[in-house]
Amino acid sequence: MSGKTAEERLERASAWWSTSIIDIEPGRIAVRGYPIEQLIGSLRFPEMIWLMLRGEVPSAAQSRLLEAALVAAVDHGPHAPSIAIARMAVTCGLPLNGAMASAINTLDDVHGGAGQQCMALLASIADAAGADEASDAVVGRVLDGFVAAHGKIVPGFGHRWHGVDPRAVRLLERVRAAEAEGTVSGRYARIAQAVERALQAGKSKPIPMNIDGATAVIYSELGFEPALGRGLFILSRSVGILAHAWEQTQQGGRIKGPMSPEIPYRYTGPPLRDLEPRAGAGG
Amino acid sequence: MSGKTAEERLERASAWWSTSIIDIEPGRIAVRGYPIEQLIGSLRFPEMIWLMLRGEVPSAAQSRLLEAALVAAVDHGPHAPSIAIARMAVTCGLPLNGAMASAINTLDDVHGGAGQQCMALLASIADAAGADEASDAVVGRVLDGFVAAHGKIVPGFGHRWHGVDPRAVRLLERVRAAEAEGTVSGRYARIAQAVERALQAGKSKPIPMNIDGATAVIYSELGFEPALGRGLFILSRSVGILAHAWEQTQQGGRIKGPMSPEIPYRYTGPPLRDLEPRAGAGG
Amino acid sequence: MSGKTAEERLERASAWWSTSIIDIEPGRIAVRGYPIEQLIGSLRFPEMIWLMLRGEVPSAAQSRLLEAALVAAVDHGPHAPSIAIARMAVTCGLPLNGAMASAINTLDDVHGGAGQQCMALLASIADAAGADEASDAVVGRVLDGFVAAHGKIVPGFGHRWHGVDPRAVRLLERVRAAEAEGTVSGRYARIAQAVERALQAGKSKPIPMNIDGATAVIYSELGFEPALGRGLFILSRSVGILAHAWEQTQQGGRIKGPMSPEIPYRYTGPPLRDLEPRAGAGG
C-alpha cells in the first residue's frame, strides 16, 4: 500500500498512539519519567493528579490548596442530576463503573462546566488587564462582553439554593492564607471579587461566588488551564457519585424512576384518536 | 521483537481487527457480501437490522413480525429511568448522542434484560422438551429450577402497572397470524402460554405475559439468540429515548433534578457534629 | 415551604415531568394519542420513528425515503472509533447495552454531527434564497461565511477514504425518484449540488457529497430539524454498533486494546529521572 515498506508501515502503526505521560516495559513503569515505585508511598494523591496532568510535581503548599478544592466539591446531594442518575442506574442493574459513567457523562457544559467557564472569564479579564491589576473599568468591560455573548448567568456567581455558599467562603480563606505564604499571587481572587462587586452594583442583594467560582479562583491561581477546571471538578464529584451509587446498592430497589410511581407525570399531547386504516398493514 | 519480521508483525497488526460484517475499499462498501448500493432503497430497515446481526436477509414475513416487536417497545414514559435520564442529561448540556448514551447504558440486566432472560427461560424449556411439545410437567420443572436459581420474579410475566399489557396482547395476535401463514412454528408462543398457566396456578389473579415476554416469544420464534433480545430491545427503546431527549431539548430547563426542588429529599444520616481538630491541618 | 398547600406542591411535583409523547394508565398506552395496539402490526418501524419524533404518521412514500437513509448509514467498519469502542468494551466485560452506550456517546460533533451541520448549512442557504431557487451567488456567499466561521472542512462533502461515496450516489437517486413522485420538492438536493459545484470550482478533483451530505439532503427534504439529523444517524449507526459488539462477544477476547500488544506505542516524555526526597513522605 502506498509504496511504503513493511518497516515504514510498522513505524506508522507504532506512532499512531503516542504519549508523554507513561512509559512501560516489562517490569518497569515510569510516569512522567519517574519510576512508579518512587511515587507510590511518597506522592500525595493530589500531587499525583498534578503530575499526571502537568508533568511535574507541585510543592506541598500547592498540593494542599488543590486538595481543598477537591474536597469541597465532592457532593451536592440527590437533587443534582448526576447523583440521581448514578442512583437510578444502580437500580437498573448497573455495576459501579456503569453507574459512574452515566452520571459523569452529564457533567457537561451546564452541570459541570461552570468552573471552566468561570476560569475562562477570569483569564479574559487578566488578559485585558495585562501587567496591571484589573481595574473595575476593565472588569466591567469584559463582563459586559461576556453577558452580551453568553447571557446574564455568570458562571461561578450566585446559587439557586444558597444565598451564601459556605464552601466558597471557606475556600477563599484558604486562598488568602496561601497568598500570605507566597504560594499564590492572589490575582485571580482579586479579579473574582471585582466581578462580585460589579454583579452586585444596582442590585438589592449580593450575587456572591459559589463553589464553581471559588474553585475556579484556586485552579487559576495554581496555573491550570480552564479545560482542566472541568476535569478536576469531575475527579472531585466522582467521589460523591461513587458514594451515592454505593449507598443505593446497599438500599436496593429495582428500576427506580425519578419520582414515586404514585406521583403521575403530566401528559400534554393530543387526546386519544384512531389510526387511519393503512394499505398493506399487517393487522 | 520476538524475532518476528516486520511483515509478520504487520500481519498481526492487521488481524487484530477482524470482522465478517463489512468490507470496505475506496469507492466500495459491501455488507455481508452485498454492495451497499443494492441494499439502499431495497431493504427495509428491519431487514437491514437482521442482515447485520445474522448475515442473511430475512423473508418479508419474518421482517414484518420483527418490525411489530420493534414498534411495540419504543417507549414507556418518563417514569422509566432510561427516559428520565435522557431528559435530565439534556438539561445538563448534553447533545442527543450523550443523552442517549447515558440512558442506553442503564438498559442493563434489570431495566433492559427481562426479554433476554425470558428468551433464555423459553429456550431452557424447549431444550428440556426436546423434539416434543413442552408438557405442563416439563414447564413446571424448568420453572421451579428457574425460581430456585433466580427468585420469584419471572422475567416476561406480570407488570407492576398494567394488569393486562395491551402490547403483549396485540403482539401475540401477530404471532398467531404468522404461525397461520407458516412464518413461524408457534412453539415458543405455546411454551410461554404454558408458563402463564403455571404461574397462575393457585393464584387469585393471572400474571400474564408483558411486553418483554411477548417480544421474547417473537425473537425466539424468529431464531434470535437470547443475548440479541436485549440488543433488539435497545434498538427499539432508543427511539423513545431520542424522542424524549428531543422533547426536553425543546422544553429547555437547566440541571433538572429528579424532583421539583421544593420536594425535599430525606436525610437519614448522623446529626450535625464537629470535626475533631487534626494535627497538621491547613485550617 | 413557600406557603404552598400540599395539593399545590403535589401539582408541581407532577408537572415536573411533562410530555406530549406518551400517555399511560393501567392497561392503556397511547403514543401521540394513538392506542399502542393500533400501531403494532400496522406501522412500519420508520413510521413509528417519525411518529415519535414529530407527532404524526408520515405517508408511505415519506417513510420509504427515510428508510433508505437509515439503511445506508448503519456501518463503516472497525476503523470508525464508535465501532472499535463497542468491540473493545465487550472485551472489558460490558454487556451489549454498556458497549453501545460507550460507543454512541462518541457520535458527537465530529463523529456524528456532520449530517446535522450539513442540514444547518443547507437550511442557511435555503433561508438566504427565500422563495427563490438558491442561485450560485447565494450559495457561494453563504458558503464563504460558513468557511470563515467553521474552517475549510464542509460537513457532508468529501471523504478521506472514498473518492466517490457509493452510498451517496444511490441515496441521491432515491431523492430524485421521490421528487418525480411528488414526495419531496428536491429543493435541498439542488442546493447540495450547488454546494458541490462551488466546492469543486478551481480544484483539480471533485469533492462530492458523502453519506452525511446525502442523508442531510433526505432529512431536510422530509422536514426534519437539523438536530434530528444527528438523532437519526445515531439510530442507524446503532445497528452497526450492536452488530459489531455482538460479533466481538462471539469472538471472545479479554481487555482488547486498540492495537496488537506487540505493536508498541510511542513514548515522547522526559527520560528516566529520580524523584527528589520529600519531607514527610511515607516511604
Added chain:
Amino acid sequence: MSGKTAEERLERASAWWSTSIIDIEPGRIAVRGYPIEQLIGSLRFPEMIWLMLRGEVPSAAQSRLLEAALVAAVDHGPHAPSIAIARMAVTCGLPLNGAMASAINTLDDVHGGAGQQCMALLASIADAAGADEASDAVVGRVLDGFVAAHGKIVPGFGHRWHGVDPRAVRLLERVRAAEAEGTVSGRYARIAQAVERALQAGKSKPIPMNIDGATAVIYSELGFEPALGRGLFILSRSVGILAHAWEQTQQGGRIKGPMSPEIPYRYTGPPLRDLEPRAGAGG
C-alpha cells in the same frame, strides 16, 4: 390515588430519595454530619473519599495507606482499552466529561473488576480460616473451589506484561510498614502470599501479585467491602483517563480510529454477491 391524602403522598415523594451522606439547607451543607467548612482545608482528599464511602474519618495512617494504592493504579498506558477509548472519544468531539464516561464505563468485570474479585477471594479464605491464620490447606481448598467456579485466571495474580509488577512490590512494602506501625493486621497480606505460593506450586515460574492483588490486599486490610475495590480503582484510574484525554485534546486529531488507516483490518465474511430482486422494493 389509593386513598392517600396529599400530605401522605408528599411524604412518599420526599422519601423516594433518601440518603445518609449529605444534608443541605440554604447556606448550610453537612457531609456525614460534619459542616463542609470544617472539612475543607482540614481533610486530605483520601480522607474525604473514606468519609464519603464509610461515614467516618480514618486515621492519618489509614489514609496514607489508602493513598499509596490510589497513586499506584492511575495509569497503564494507551494499550489499555479505557485509556485508548478516552483518547478516541476526544477526537470525536467529546468534552472531557464525555470522554471520561465512555472510558470509565469499560472498567467492568474484566477490565476493572480484578481487584474486587481478588478481595472477594481473600475474604472467602479469611472466612474459611475463621479466627485462625489461614493455613496452606485452607488456602488450597478455597482456591480450588474458586478455579472450579471461575476458571484458571486468578484475579490479582500474574500479569501478561510484567513478570514482576513493580507497583505490587512497592505496595506490599507499604503494607508491611503499616503492619509494623499497628495500622493494619497484615492478615490479608499473609493470605495473598499464601495464594502466591499455592499458585506457584509445580510451576516453573512464579505468578506473583499484580497491581490488582496488591491494592486488594490494602483495601481488605483497611476494611473496605469488595465492591468498593472496584470503586476505588475507578477513582484512581480516572486520573489517568483524564490525563490522556487532556493530552489527546492538546494533540488534536479527528475521528481517530484504533489503528493507523493504512493498517487494514481483516475481512472474514462472504465474498461479494448480488441481492436477489425483492418484491415491492423501492429501487
